[in-house]
Amino acid sequence: MLKSVLFDIDGTITDTNPIFLDAIVHTHYEMTGQQKNREFFHFSLGIPSPVTMGILEIPQDIRVPYIQRWQEHIKEKMHEVVLFPGIVTVLESLKEWGLSMALVTSKVRSEFSFQFDTFGLNHFFQVVICADDAPRPKPNPDPLYEACSRLKVKPRDTVYVGDSRYDIMAAKAAGIPFLFASWGSIDPNSVLELYPEFYLKEPIEILDVVQKKT
Structure with missing residues (x-):
């Protein structure tokens, strides 16, 4: 029952998925200089942000600021x-x-x-x-x-x-x-x-x- x-x-x-994708696209370019499209980051929807860092092979020394910047971009759009x-x-x-x-x-x-x-x-x-x-x-x-x-x-x-x-x-x-x-x-x-x-x-x-x- x-x-x-x-x-x-x-x-x-x-x-929220569209703004999450836009946020990580912007963040990734800011933090790594690499331009990726939305589809590239589809894998990141539904897993914790630290796990995403590992899959992307983001260097350890920028993982915390990367996640912080990602969350800042999300906050900017949450009103939408x-x-x-x-x-x-x-x-x-x-x-x-x-x-x-x-x-x-x-x-x-x-x-x-x-x-x-x-x-x-x-x-x-x-x-x-x-x-x-x-x-x-x-x-x-x-x-x-x-x-x-x-x-x-x-x-x-x-x-x-x-x-x-x-x-x-x-x-x-x-x-x-x-x-x-x-x-x-x-x-x-x-x-x-x-x-x-x-x-x-x-x-x-x-x-x-x-x-x-x-």
């Missing part, structure tokens, strides 16, 4: 970010139905605070799991296990809503059914090739799945 719903944030609740249509209705309905909810994100805690608090949605979630709250971040299952532990539910009694390949990999590793939030996905084919249990075109469809599983 479904008792809770776990959510990713970026590309699932908030339409909107919630996906219907997501508030979904959260209100799930709360009314008595389901517990958690956020499971690859942001570190400091990034979460300035990137999410302003939307006024924190009261819907009993638990927030950031990248620094689990031994290993997504695509490992650890953050989802941690969320289940804090909510006191078993993986089979929840679902995870997310938009990225890392999200579905984590869900499958944890044995949690995955609801693919296609409305915010930058690279949907990379998710579809892993066969999500549910393919959703808009947030309101989350409620249909929940009703069938409760």
Whole structure:
């Protein structure tokens, strides 16, 4: 029986992926002198910023200022970010139905605070799991296990809503059914090739799945 719903944030609740990509394009050029396009950085959506530094092979001595500059560019554009249509209705309905909810994100805690608090949605979630709250971040299952532990539910009694390949990999590793939030996905084919249990075109469809599983 479904008792809770776990959510990713970026590309699932908030339409942040485009500004994240623009921010890292600018930052990378400033810090390295290398001009790359948006597509080059698609891999960075859904993993912690320190992991991105490793994949990009950024020298150790500039990783901290690189991340700081990246976050500064994001802050400059956060006022442009909107919630996906219907997501508030979904959260209100799930709360009314008595389901517990958690956020499971690859942001570190400091990034979460300035990137999410302003939307006024924190009261819907009993638990927030950031990248620094689990031994290993997504695509490992650890953050989802941690969320289940804090909510006191078993993986089979929840679902995870997310938009990225890392999200579905984590869900499958944890044995949690995955609801693919296609409305915010930058690279949907990379998710579809892993066969999500549910393919959703808009947030309101989350409620249909929940009703069938409760």
